[in-house]
Amino acid sequence: MEFDNFLRIEFFSRPENVGLARVTLAAFAAQLDYTITEIDDLKGAVSEAVSNAIIHGYGNDPDHVVKIVAYLREGELEIVVEDRGYGIPNIDEALRPGVSTVPERLGLGFSFIKSFVDRLEIISDPGKGTRVIMFKRPGSQSSDARTN
Ligand SMILES: Nc1ncnc2c1ncn2[C@@H]1O[C@H](COP(=O)(O)OP(=O)(O)O)[C@@H](O)[C@H]1O
Numbered sequence: 598m599e600f601d602n603f604l605r606i607e608f609f610s611r612p613e614n615v616g617l618a619r620v621t622l623a624a625f626a627a628q629l630d631y632t633i634t635e636i637d638d639l640k641g642a643v644s645e646a647v648s649n650a651i652i653h654g655y656g657n658d659p660d661h662v663v664k665i666v667a668y669l670r671e672g673e674l675e676i677v678v679e680d681r682g683y684g685i686p687n688i689d690e691a692l693r694p695g696v697s698t699v700p701e702r703l704g705l706g707f708s709f710i711k712s713f714v715d716r717l718e719i720i721s722d723p724g725k726g727t728r729v730i731m732f733k734r735p736g737s738q739s740s741d742a743r744t745n
């Protein structure tokens with residue numbers, strides 16, 4: 598088997614499902630030896646990615662599907678948050694702190710995600726959707742030693 602365990606969930610693009618995704622992923626992640634701070638970081642990362650799928654991927658239209666797949670592989674957690682929405686035309690631009698396509702938003706979600714996980718990958722196809730892939734291993738970084 599390519600992985601030791603996996604989780605797959607799908608839900609409608611509604612804000613009330615952000616909390617559901619957070620706690621579900623936290624419960625799955627608890628199979629690894631994370632600290633409470635690391636679990637909180639994972640919850641934050643999942644919240645930001647799912648919120649982005651709902652707000653930006655689907656423009657707050659509540660009737661689309663957000664999918665999360667997570668893998669445990671050799672002591673590392675991989676989380677994939679996927680939407681089939683608008684996509685991101687310029688990923689470098691979207692990653693820049695303070696840049697948002699919605700005027701009243703802060704544009705810090707991806708910066709938070711980067712600080713919460715070990716590695717962030719974004720695969721996006723304008724018009725087809727976005728996959729945000731996050732990797733985190735227990736004990737890989739201390740929350741107060743982060744520089745970015
Ligand atoms: N799933 C997504 N689909 C389409 N665009 C996205 C998605 N996630 C992020 N983006 C784009 O990346 C930008 C930056 O996202 P983020 O850092 O979370 O800031 P914010 O959500 O405050 O705009 C968003 O403004 C949006 O343009």
Ligand SMILES: [Mg+2]
Pocket residue numbers: 645648649705706707
């Ligand atoms: Mg965001």
